[in-house]
Amino acid sequence: MLTLNSFGIMKILVCISKTPDTTAKIAFTQNNTKFATDGVQWIINPYDEWYALVRAIELKEKDPSTVIHLITVGAADAEPIIRKALALGGDEAIRVNADSHDSFYIASQIAAIAKDGNYDLIFTGKETIDYNGSSIGGMVAELLDLPYISLATKFDLGGTTATVVREIEGGEETDSVSLPVVVSCQKGVAEQRIPNMKGIMSARTKPLKVVEPAAVEPLTNVVSFELPPAKAGVKLVPADNPEELIRLLHEEAKAF
Amino acid sequence: MSVLVFIDHSEGHVKKASLEALSYGAALAGQLGTTAEGIILGTVTEDLAALGKYGVKKIHQLAQESLNHLDAQVYARIIAEAAVATGANVLIFSNNLSGKAVAPRVAVRLKAGLVSGAVALPNISNGFVVKKNVFSGKAFANISLNSPIKIVSLNPNAFAPKAGEGQAAVAALSIQAGTAKVKVVSATQATGQVPLTEAEIVVSGGRGLKGPENWGMIEELAKLLGAATACSRPVADAHWRPHNEHVGQTGIAIAPNLYIAIGISGAIQHLAGVNRSKVIAVINKDPEAPFFKAADYGIVGDAFEVVPKLIQAVKKLKGIA
Structure with a gap:
């Protein structure tokens, strides 16, 4: 279990995932069992970058003694992504040298690093844009027996207490919690920014530690992928007869 | 062996997404030749026994008002304990904001494989394979759950609730609620609107x-x-x-x-x-x-x-x- 680190220095761990670019063509190979990576641009998962990482950087700008570590679970091809994250900010990075299996496997690797790291805060993005699991934060928190605040839209620190606004079903909730805590971040927590030249230059020399994975058995595996059936194509209704759209939606599509 | 469905509620009412989860759980229990039960933490104004019409035989309730605010850590501990006590081997959540907060923690406690964002009933002809959305709605993945206990988190609006006949027995859970580490300062709900x-x-x-x-x-x-x-x-x-x-x-x-x-x-x-x-x-x-x-x-x-x-x-x- 984590305890608040005794040095009075805020330590933040930001979880970074590598995902295909938002506009990447989604296709599969090997009898629909593997994502087709040919020609795919890889990016930092947008929620990890825009919200989790940037909020950590903002906290460090307020209190420069803050230490930010980044962690990713991935093979060597994840290094350009973690370097890009370091160019935005963060002091050092850890790459757990493993293919990412399921959420439980990834969360277990992150928890294995975090349990000896004396982190006060662990930030994740709200979900990855490829697997859309939204599970890593909750799993890491449970593995470390920490409170977890999901889907934060605002995050502020006062000493060792965090005030967090989060989205709940049909509304929002303001929470107060003592550190350490795990928080998943979404829009509102921070404003997206782009790396500057100084950041890019300094990222080259920031430490990037590679560690071997803990022995963990994944609990699930992907059997196959499918693409949704292609749309039949849009049926256009003339602009001078919008009533026809209502008739079609009602009688043909039976949408209401 | 049974299917346990988490029933989410706010403002005293069971969420529509949970009616879908109950119907899904009951249909799955039918496939597996077992029964479906529900679990609800906190209090609601409506008659829980009437939820039997969605196919659940029994609803376990821990009727404490302190539980009307969902705390992921507290909820996960109670649900995992109840799952063990009732012998559940499949748990169903709705993949709404509440499910996203709680299901991953329960999965860790029970060492259960989790599929979040399921869009159809599992295929149990060869193992336990669940179809889910991936790549932000641009594709589906079929995920095999390989652990003894399995958790499925169902996407809202993916499975139509089916109401039939029947009443559920409502039983009080005897589990300590515990205290939340997260303090709720305030909460606002948009009332009177369709969520x-x-x-x-x-x-x-x-x-x-x-x-x-x-x-x-x-x-x-x-x-x-x-x-x-x-x-x-x-x-x-x-x-x-x-x-x-x-x-x-x-x-x-x-x-x-x-x-x-x-x-x-x-x-x-x-x-x-x-x-x-x-x-x-x-x-x-x-x-x-x-x-x-x-x-x-x-x-x-x-x-x-x-x-x-x-x-x-x-x-x-x-x-x-």
């Missing part, structure tokens, strides 16, 4: 509407259809509409029966949040708007001329004036 993630019809407006003063017709059309209102990111960023109406990749992802997009061009980031809608109708004056490629029905025309006529047509259909 966006649960809405069967959504009417959404974009930059093409030119300003917040023009939302009257969007709201009127939505009200006539019993729909929720939504908007695109630029509209929320410009504060024309509240952020909780923003659908898209960085906003809320929805999957209604009908999504009507008015004055929205259909950028890929917007589509990522709405492409799971069963039917999409697009109204845009630009015939080149990318949204038409993702739509089932469309009108190339000016929203300010088209929408009032749509309102009249719906009124006529519903026999109003």
